[in-house]
Amino acid sequence: MIENQHLPDPLWVFGYGSLIWNPEFPVAERSVARLTGFHRSFCMRSIHHRGTEEDPGLVLALDAAEAAHCDGVAFRVAPGEEASTIAALRERELVSSAYLEAAHSVALTDGRMVNAVTYVVDRHHVQYCGSLPLEEQARIIAQAVGGRGPNTEYLWNTESHLREIGLEDADLAWLADRVRALTG
8 A cells, every 4th residue: 555645646546447437536637548567357356346255256457467558547636635535445445455556657648647546456365366268257247246236237337438438448348248148
């Protein structure tokens, strides 16, 4: 976790999954952005938000990979809302300690580089499940439900919002179609 005195100033947050469509904090500015060295992946079992301990779902995480990048959205937090925002994000994102909070440089579409708080998967955490075949991911997502609702909703909202802002993610598009087929 980043020490509060070392948080980016101004406070930017990089969203690559549900933060894109449900940031839950006051936003002063948003921009499509690119983070290098990571890719978006359903590589974390969800035992709280989109599944349970008995029947885990899957959520997206930033998984480190050489020469990879992830396109998402960078949010600049409204001035004066930094402390409440970081507290809420930590409660939401660090619920099971499977994510690591870090600051990374992201490139905004207007050419600016900003430091942004990111939540990347801890590959040593028991919930990490990198390299699951897409078909297995689809079967898990099709049936899992957690405290924030069905895993299907998480997938479909993320995929549709990425498309709305002009970002393509071939794996998410395939999963969205496959899960629709599995759920009828």
